[in-house]
Every structure is written in C-alpha cells, then in structure tokens.
Amino acid sequence: MSMEPQNDAARYAAQVLRPARIIRTICQMILGLGLAITLILKVYMLVLTDHQCVADAVSLGNGIRCADTLEIMSYTLALAAGFELAFLMFEDSDERAVRPLLFAVSAVLLFLLSGLSAGEANWQMALTLLALSLTLFGGLTFRHRLVGIFKARGGEE
Secondary structure: OOHHHHHHHHHHHHHHHHHHHHHHHHHHHHHHHHHHHHHHHHHHHHHHOOOOOOOOOOOHHHHHHHOOHHHHHHHHHHHHHHHHHHHHOOOOOOHHHHHHHHHHHHHHHHHHHHOOOHHHOOHHHHHHHHHHHHHHHHHHHHHHHHHHHHHHHOOOO
16 A cells, blocks of 8 residues: 555656656757857857847847847746746645746846846846845755755755
8 A cells, every 4th residue: 555655656757747847858958949049140140240220120130139138048048937837837846946936036137137228227226136136046055955955865856
C-alpha cells in the first residue's frame, strides 16, 4: 500500500511533468532564438544602415530598428516568465515559484530602464528602480539559499 502513492507520483512526473517541462523548454528556446536573431538584425541595421526610424512605415525591419533594445529584452523576459508560470501550474512544489517572479521583476526593471531618459529621472522612478532591484536581489538570495537547503537534504532543485 505504501508503494501506490510513490507510483502515482512517478506516473504523474512521467506523464505530465516531463512533457510540460519539454514544452516549456522548447518555447523558451524559441524565445531565445528569436531574441538572438532580433539583436543580430538590430546590430546589422545599426552598422550597415542609416538607422532612420520612419514613423509611417509599418514593417518588421522598421519595428526592430525603432524599438529600444532593452524594451525588446523586457518583452522576451516577460514571455519567458509566462512560460515559467504556466509550467508551475503543473508542479506542486512551492520552491519553484521564485523563478517566474524573478523573470517578471527583471522584465519590469528592463522595461522601466528602456523608457528612462536623463531628463525624466525623478525620485519616484529612483525609488521604483531601487525597490525592483532589492526585490530581484532578495529573490536571487532566497533562491540560492533554498537550493542549498534542498541539496543538503539530498534532493534536487
């Protein structure tokens, strides 16, 4: 009778968690590839073209040329956070809840930094950036200590 719950957990891990993990990984790899291609195209346009944004033209090249690099990276991180959160819905462990939170906080931090110019800096924005940075630092520290605790117990992350 004690073997049945363990078999159920193993069956759940094999039939649900493994495919969900594979799908999440593939989606994040596609996001990473798309980001890499976008950044390569952006560098190409910066080096070999006149880097003129045309407000009326709606094309992929003009969209890449006119978009801020940090903004593109923040959108990619936000999508990655969404995939992490979707995968978290299939898991029953609480320690992994930190990963999508870290992705999301990083995305918001990059998005705010992308829209910030030297003349717009004020104390509210400075406090917001400080709070996001401290949240990110706290999340990373918490995750690092949590991983250490689980490894000390002999478990996996």
